[in-house]
Amino acid sequence: MVYRLEIPKDKTFDSSIALLREGYRFIPNRRRKFQSDIFEVTLMGQKTICISGPEAAKVFYDEKKFKRRNAPPRRIRKSLFGDGGVQTLDDAAHRERKSLVMSLFTEEYIETLKQLTANEWDAVVNKWITMEEINLFQETKKVMCRIACKWSGVPIKDEKIEKLANELWALVDSFGAVGVRHWQGRIARKTLDRLIENMIHQLRAGKLYAERGTALYEIAWHKDVNGKLLDEKVAAVEVINILRPIVAISLYVLFGALALHAHPKEKEKLNNGGVEYTRMFTQEVRRYYPFTPFTGARVRENFYWAGHHFLKNQLVILDVYGMNHDERIWQRPSEFRPERFKDKHLKAYDFIPQGGGDFHLNHRCAGELVTITVMEKSFEFLTNKITYTVPKQNLQISGVRMPPMINSGFIIKNVERLKNV
Numbered sequence: 001m002v003y004r005l006e007i008p009k010d011k012t013f014d015s016s017i018a019l020l021r022e023g024y025r026f027i028p029n030r031r032r033k034f035q036s037d038i039f040e041v042t043l044m045g046q047k048t049i050c051i052s053g054p055e056a057a058k059v060f061y062d063e064k065k066f067k068r069r070n071a072p073p074r075r076i077r078k079s080l081f082g083d084g085g086v087q088t089l090d091d092a093a094h095r096e097r098k099s100l101v102m103s104l105f106t107e108e109y110i111e112t113l114k115q116l117t118a119n120e121w122d123a124v125v126n127k128w129i130t131m132e133e134i135n136l137f138q139e140t141k142k143v144m145c146r147i148a149c150k151w152s153g154v155p156i157k158d159e160k161i162e163k164l165a166n167e168l169w170a171l172v173d174s175f176g177a178v179g180v181r182h183w184q185g186r187i188a189r190k191t192l193d194r195l196i197e198n199m200i201h202q203l204r205a206g207k208l209y210a211e212r213g214t215a216l217y218e219i220a221w222h223k224d225v226n227g228k229l230l231d232e233k234v235a236a237v238e239v240i241n242i243l244r245p246i247v248a249i250s251l252y253v254l255f256g257a258l259a260l261h262a263h264p265k266e267k268e269k270l271n272n273g274g275v276e277y278t279r280m281f282t283q284e285v286r287r288y289y290p291f292t293p294f295t296g297a298r299v300r301e302n303f304y305w306a307g308h309h310f311l312k313n314q315l316v317i318l319d320v321y322g323m324n325h326d327e328r329i330w331q332r333p334s335e336f337r338p339e340r341f342k343d344k345h346l347k348a349y350d351f352i353p354q355g356g357g358d359f360h361l362n363h364r365c366a367g368e369l370v371t372i373t374v375m376e377k378s379f380e381f382l383t384n385k386i387t388y389t390v391p392k393q394n395l396q397i398s399g400v401r402m403p404p405m406i407n408s409g410f411i412i413k414n415v416e417r418l419k420n421v
């Protein structure tokens, strides 16, 4: 088939530096400049097609058109993802592995997570009330890490939690980085793979106990369609696929705290609005604040869409962040307004902060419900279980750093336990 370029093309020789410079605005900036939901750029020496919008997302999640094998660059596999995990599988192998991951999240297991989240937050208050000031990001990472380990059945001594939390965060923190921050992610990946692989080994040898139903137990004992246990290295990657993103939720919790500070009326609305308002607030945090910039896949077989011949093996990236701020989907997208989710009939591909499509068939985030559950319980804690003050500090978020960070880490002071607890 002849390659007919009918879409706008960024003439820059290689836009990798521009991606680092523009961060989350990279695709939206060009979408606006080209007035097109599809355009071509060169990234790390590769022709890459950028697509945006619900129609594009629908095509992107069509498994007949796209595959994930060889889509994530080596630098992501060596840090954020690890080798051999569900993210890089296709077809039957993907469905089989994804069903293992999805089968973990039963109603009962999610209920345990709710309880654990409430308990772990409750457990920090006695310490917080004695502290001069609290760096919410540093503290939240540890809380999330304790939740992740206890919930997953990963036995870790309390004195090791801080180190583990930092290593799991280093994986997340490396995804959009070059230099030191990226290498910290790679080093953490090696350490964590070894740690969890050893646990899988011990568990299988009967030298370590994990409760049935926990992620560690179920992944360690999972047999594939051929009746074989997962390779220990791959099993470790899948356990880390549960631990790492729970620690990543720290950032959403931090953004929720920032939203509560920037919009003081939200606290009252959360306290009076019941579960319905808490859900709307949580959704708005996931929409408004940047986290996933985009996700990528490779073309499976040549096909034609939106005036473009997609060629086999071509890299295509879907604009996730830009869609959360697309004025064609959201009215006044730059306003933080949880009420927008009230009675909003979202179509299947309108809101995909953690990927789209079907949980079982596509690569949509397996942990969306886990994320929402932990966020909701965390916001309940911040608004209903404690009071605190927020001193003057630099609360800027860089729109360039991927993942983003609040400059000060979000400092709180004068924590008090609310009497009704």
Ligand code: HEM
Pocket (backbone or CB within 6 Å): 086, 087, 088, 098, 101, 241, 242, 243, 245, 246, 248, 249, 252, 291, 292, 295, 296, 353, 354, 355, 356, 362, 363, 364, 365, 366, 367, 368, 370, 371
């Ligand atoms: C901070 C919150 C989170 C964010 C922003 C996030 C984002 C994402 C994104 C963008 C994807 C890829 C979607 C795609 O490529 O189509 C993904 C996949 C995945 N996520 Fe999450 N996630 C989060 C939390 C979680 C949690 C809490 C878990 C598990 C407990 C989890 C487990 C997974 C797994 C296993 C996949 C791979 C799915 C597959 O390849 O089929 N995530 N996530």
